[in-house]
Amino acid sequence: MTETNRQYLLKSRPAGMVGAEHFEFTESPAPAPGEGELLVRNLFISLDPAMRGWLNEGKSYVPPVGIGEVMRAMSVARVVASNHPKFAEGDVVSGIFGVQDYAVSDGKGVVKVDPNLAPLPRYLGTLGMPGMTAYFGLLDIGKPEAGQTVVVSGATGAVGQVVGQVAKIKGCRVVGIAGGPEKCRHAVDSLGYDACIDYKSEDVKKALRTHCPDGVDVYFDNVGGEILDAVLTRLAMHARIVICGAISQYNSTAVEGPKNYMSLLVNRASMTGMVVFDYAKRYGEAVNDLATWLGNGDMVSQEHVIDGLDQFPDALLKLFSGENFGKLVLKVAD
Amino acid sequence: MTETNRQYLLKSRPAGMVGAEHFEFTESPAPAPGEGELLVRNLFISLDPAMRGWLNEGKSYVPPVGIGEVMRAMSVARVVASNHPKFAEGDVVSGIFGVQDYAVSDGKGVVKVDPNLAPLPRYLGTLGMPGMTAYFGLLDIGKPEAGQTVVVSGATGAVGQVVGQVAKIKGCRVVGIAGGPEKCRHAVDSLGYDACIDYKSEDVKKALRTHCPDGVDVYFDNVGGEILDAVLTRLAMHARIVICGAISQYNSTAVEGPKNYMSLLVNRASMTGMVVFDYAKRYGEAVNDLATWLGNGDMVSQEHVIDGLDQFPDALLKLFSGENFGKLVLKVAD
Numbered sequence: 001m002t003e004t005n006r007q008y009l010l011k012s013r014p015a016g017m018v019g020a021e022h023f024e025f026t027e028s029p030a031p032a033p034g035e036g037e038l039l040v041r042n043l044f045i046s047l048d049p050a051m052r053g054w055l056n057e058g059k060s061y062v063p064p065v066g067i068g069e070v071m072r073a074m075s076v077a078r079v080v081a082s083n084h085p086k087f088a089e090g091d092v093v094s095g096i097f098g099v100q101d102y103a104v105s106d107g108k109g110v111v112k113v114d115p116n117l118a119p120l121p122r123y124l125g126t127l128g129m130p131g132m133t134a135y136f137g138l139l140d141i142g143k144p145e146a147g148q149t150v151v152v153s154g155a156t157g158a159v160g161q162v163v164g165q166v167a168k169i170k171g172c173r174v175v176g177i178a179g180g181p182e183k184c185r186h187a188v189d190s191l192g193y194d195a196c197i198d199y200k201s202e203d204v205k206k207a208l209r210t211h212c213p214d215g216v217d218v219y220f221d222n223v224g225g226e227i228l229d230a231v232l233t234r235l236a237m238h239a240r241i242v243i244c245g246a247i248s249q250y251n252s253t254a255v256e257g258p259k260n261y262m263s264l265l266v267n268r269a270s271m272t273g274m275v276v277f278d279y280a281k282r283y284g285e286a287v288n289d290l291a292t293w294l295g296n297g298d299m300v301s302q303e304h305v306i307d308g309l310d311q312f313p314d315a316l317l318k319l320f321s322g323e324n325f326g327k328l329v330l331k332v333a334d
Numbered sequence: 335m336t337e338t339n340r341q342y343l344l345k346s347r348p349a350g351m352v353g354a355e356h357f358e359f360t361e362s363p364a365p366a367p368g369e370g371e372l373l374v375r376n377l378f379i380s381l382d383p384a385m386r387g388w389l390n391e392g393k394s395y396v397p398p399v400g401i402g403e404v405m406r407a408m409s410v411a412r413v414v415a416s417n418h419p420k421f422a423e424g425d426v427v428s429g430i431f432g433v434q435d436y437a438v439s440d441g442k443g444v445v446k447v448d449p450n451l452a453p454l455p456r457y458l459g460t461l462g463m464p465g466m467t468a469y470f471g472l473l474d475i476g477k478p479e480a481g482q483t484v485v486v487s488g489a490t491g492a493v494g495q496v497v498g499q500v501a502k503i504k505g506c507r508v509v510g511i512a513g514g515p516e517k518c519r520h521a522v523d524s525l526g527y528d529a530c531i532d533y534k535s536e537d538v539k540k541a542l543r544t545h546c547p548d549g550v551d552v553y554f555d556n557v558g559g560e561i562l563d564a565v566l567t568r569l570a571m572h573a574r575i576v577i578c579g580a581i582s583q584y585n586s587t588a589v590e591g592p593k594n595y596m597s598l599l600v601n602r603a604s605m606t607g608m609v610v611f612d613y614a615k616r617y618g619e620a621v622n623d624l625a626t627w628l629g630n631g632d633m634v635s636q637e638h639v640i641d642g643l644d645q646f647p648d649a650l651l652k653l654f655s656g657e658n659f660g661k662l663v664l665k666v667a668d
Contacts, residue, residue, distance in 0.1 A: 061600050229591070243599050257563070257591025265577050265607030266395050273599030 003041075005030040007100040008071045008312050013055055013064075017251040017320070020313035022055070023071060030102035037104050038084045040077035042097055045309070045330040046124035048074070048158070049222075049319055052250040061275045070098035071312075074129060076113060076120045077103070078333075087112075094123050099312050101332060117291070119303070125158050125327030126290055126301035133244060133276040134162030134220075135286040139170075140279070141242045141272050142218040146171030149212050151231055153177040154222030155187045155196055156302065158327035159244060162290070163220045165299045168192045172218075175211045177204065177227055179322040186325075190300055204230040215239070215267075224249045225256055232260035239269040251320055302326030337375075339364040341434035342405045342646050347389055347398075351585040351654070354647035356389070357405060364436035371438050372418045374411035376431055379643070379664040380458035382408070382492070383556075383653055386584040395609045404432040405646075408463060410447060410454045411437070412667075421446075428457050433646050435666060451625070453637070459492050459661030460624055460635035467578060467610040468496035468554075469620040473504075474613070475576045475606050476552040480505030483546050485565055487511040488556035489521045489530055490636065492661035493578060496624070497554045499633045502526045506552075509545045511538065511561055513656040520659070524634055538564040549573070549601075558583045559590055566594035573603040585654055636660030 004027050011024040033039040054065045054072050065072050075098075079091040084107045087093065095110040097103035113123045125131060137159075144150050150167040154160040155176025164187065167174045176187040176196035187196035197207040204227055208216070215236030221228050224246025231241075241264075249255045264271060279286075293299035304324045306315045309332040318324045338361050345358040367373040388399050388406055399406050409432075413425040418441045421427065429444040431437035447457045459465060471493075478484050484501040488494040489510025498521065501508045510521040510530035521530035531541040538561055542550070549570030555562050558580025565575075575598075583589045598605060613620075627633035638658045640649045643666040652658045 059600070224596075243596070245599075246596055249596070255593045255596070257593040257595055259589045259591040261591055261595070261605070262558075262577070262580055262583075262589070262607070264605060265579075265609060266393070268607055268609060268612060270604050270606040271595070271598060272604040273596070273602055275599060275602060278602060 003030040003102065004028070005100055005102045006309050007098070008309075010055065010065045010067055010069055010071055012067065013057060014251070016253050018052055018055060018316065023313055025310070031104045033081050033083050033104050035083055037106055038082040038087045038110070039080050040093060040095070040097055040103050040105060041080045042075045042077045042101055042103065042309075042332050043092075043334070044076045044121050044124060044305075045097075045099055045312075045332055046074040046128070047312075047315055047319055047324075047328040047330060048129070049245055049247045049250060051316065052320070061277070070100050072096060073099045074124055076123050092120070094128065099309070101309065118294070121303040121305055121327065121329040121331075122301055124329050125303055126162055126294065126299070127287055129276055130158035130327060131162050131290050132279060132283055132286050133274070134159045135166060135290065136276065136279040136282070137242045137244050137274045138163050138166055138218070138220055141274050142220060142240050144170055144172045144218045147173070148217035149173045149175065149214060149236070150218040150220065151175045151177065151208070151212065151216045152220045152222070153227050153231075154245075154247065155193065156183045156191065156326060157222060157324070160220070160222055161191055161302060161326060162299075164191050164193050165293070167218070169293060169298055173212075175208070177223075183325065186302070190302075199227060205233055208234040218242070220244060221246070223247050224258075228258050229260045232258055232263040235263050235267040235269045237267050237269075239267055241269065241271040243271055243273040247320065304328045305331050307331045337364040337436065338362070339434055339436045340643050341432070342643075344389065344399045344401055344403055344405055346401065347391060348585070350587050352386055352389060352650065357647055359644070365438045367415050367417050367438050369417055371440055372416040372421045372444070373414050374427060374429070374431055374437050374439060375414045376409045376411045376435055376437065376643075376666050377426075377668070378410045378455050378458060378639075379431075379433055379646070379666055380408040380462070381646075381649055381653055381658075381662040381664060382463070383579055383581045383584060385650065386654070395611070404434050406430060407433045408458055410457050426454070428462065433643070435643065452628070455637040455639055455661065455663040455665075456635055458663050459637055460496055460628065460633070461621055463610055464492035464661060465496050465624050466613060466617055466620050467608075468493045469500060469624065470610065470613040470616070471576045471578050471608045472497050472500055472552070472554055475608050476554060476574050478504055478506045478552045481507070482551035483507045483509065483548060483570070484552040484554065485509045485511065485542070485546065485550045486554045486556070487561050487565075488579075488581065489527065490517045490525065490660060491556060491658070494554070494556055495525055495636060495660060496633075498525050498527050499627070501552070503627060503632055509542070511557075517659065520636070524636075533561060539567055542568040552576070554578060555580070557581050558592075562592050563594045566592055566597040569597050569601040569603045571601050571603075573601055575603065575605040577605055577607040581654065638662045639665050641665045
């Protein structure tokens with residue numbers, strides 16, 4: 001019996017804010033795996049700010065999603081049929097399987113995950129790309145030293161929550177920036193931040209002066225825009241800014257550059273971009289550390305699960321309005 | 335007999351473009367050196383883009399010039415009287431002696447220069463702060479490797495001309511950006527640039543595509559603004575941007591941030607600020623290399639000398655309109 005495959009295809013490229021109108025929902029029979037291929041059934045689909053970038057034409061770190069193609073997404077899935085020597089029916093795997101129920105894969109980039117070690121959504125968050133991004137971005141580019149001040153925007157998001165907790169583990173003073181009192185409370189009470197600035201109700205520049213009396217040694221930027229500009233006014237000498245994302249700018253037709261970038265000169269500071277794929281050979285290192293810290297209680301991980309593939313466009317928007325609380329995933333099957 | 339000391343004092347802080355109206359010209363008797371002091375007679379006064387920054391209130395890498403104070407400037411001067419054990423009448427020295435005929439100094443930061451080794455204005459340019467800035471900014475921050483592409487804005491200016499030539503000596507492909515056909519010709523014919531883009535008549539983005547087919551590995555930025563944004567579109571992977579200055583923005587009331595800064599992420603690139611004073615202990619290294627290259631003909635140095643202390647406000651403006659050709663200095667005495 002062939003199952004129905006629900007899919008979200010890219011219909012048109014958004015100029016400005018992405019919305020449901022840019023996707024086409026279709027239903028068709030699930031495909032069959034060919035020679036050397038496997039068929040997977042998606043269980044949890046990852047929703048990431050980076051998805052917005054994949055919709056834009058032009059050169060980036062990955063090619064854009066093509067018009068008419070299934071929307072690209074990472075997911076955790078169950079192997080339902082396999083002609084691939086490395087995978088068997090029943091295996092749980094992660095890979096880039098797209099926003100759909102079923103996907104055929106040649107096995108490239110597909111890795112097995114252990115459902116007994118952690119809740120499955122975590123393999124898309126703290127133990128997945130966001131966790132890897134946080135770990136290598138903070139430690140390899142940010143190079144925080146014990147006693148230094150680390151500031152993280154998107155402080156309770158998929159990446160930010162890991163950055164903040166790893167920085168605490170490394171002995172830093174850690175100040176988060178997040179939207180709303182609930183997230184800020186979570187940052188301090190559950191994630192162990194020394195302070196968290198609510199950018200929706202506080203003057204960020206002023207709050208940074210209060211909470212970072214010795215300046216900011218490492219700024220892990222997930223948001224760009226005005227918050228990046230505010231942090232630039234508080235840099236310590238030789239500060240390192242890690243450019244991981246700029247979610248405030250992803251849906252803008254006119255990106256705002258950091259007006260205060262000459263603070264880099266005054267403070268002999270640097271701003272460096274990173275893409276997690278460059279660290280692929282070292283993911284094991286990060287997974288090992290993160291799993292250990294999760295296991296011994298030095299770290300917690302918050303996932304925000306929304307039920308139903310058909311919630312995809314609405315759920316994606318939650319990322320950009322800041323409505324998600326922790327790593328956002330779509331549950332599409334049990 | 336007491337000589338007259340002409341001085342330019344800071345009268346008010348410019349908001350926007352600096353002009354003659356922000357300075358007060360005064361005449362008074364030359365001061366006398368006290369115990370342990372020396373009196374110098376300025377010969378050549380350095381005009382630098384950084385001067386504009388010194389007029390602004392607020393934290394920077396040096397305190398601002400105070401209202402009513404003599405305008406700060408580097409210069410080469412002759413010692414006319416000395417109660418200081420290290421300096422004697424007739425010595426030629428460089429130091430921060432200000433925009434005036436005579437200055438009294440306690441000897442701090444004053445160094446002797448040899449008038450027989452190089453023309454005196456060169457001690458304010460290639461063998462002075464601009465040369466040091468170019469040398470350490472390019473080599474220590476830019477870290478160019480032979481065969482890589484280096485782009486320099488302000489390509490024929492005091493700093494740019496040294497950056498370009500040192501990059502050529504290090505085996506790089508070097509592309510300049512300068513204003514006007516005369517400067518571009520000079521860059522290629524006299525300074526040895528592989529190409530020079532005239533930003534006044536060419537589409538810089540397009541020209542960078544032509545002249546930097548493999549992307550830009552090192553960008554030495556003296557100008558900021560639109561040119562920085564254009565170069566950001568052409569970065570090679572792991573490119574290094576050296577933020578040395580932003581002359582296009584110094585007289586703006588609203589600084590334009592680099593809109594294309596997310597290219598740092600896509601290309602895993604960095605943008606790092608530098609201030610030459612950090613390298614003070616290593617100036618000898620740079621002077622030695624630069625003097626050797628000047629001596630053996632591997633490097634040339636262009637100075638633009640304007641005659642007369644009373645030309646100060648007009649001459650300063652030439653920097654911002656790009657009318658200077660090489661290192662700009664004011665000759666104030668023989």
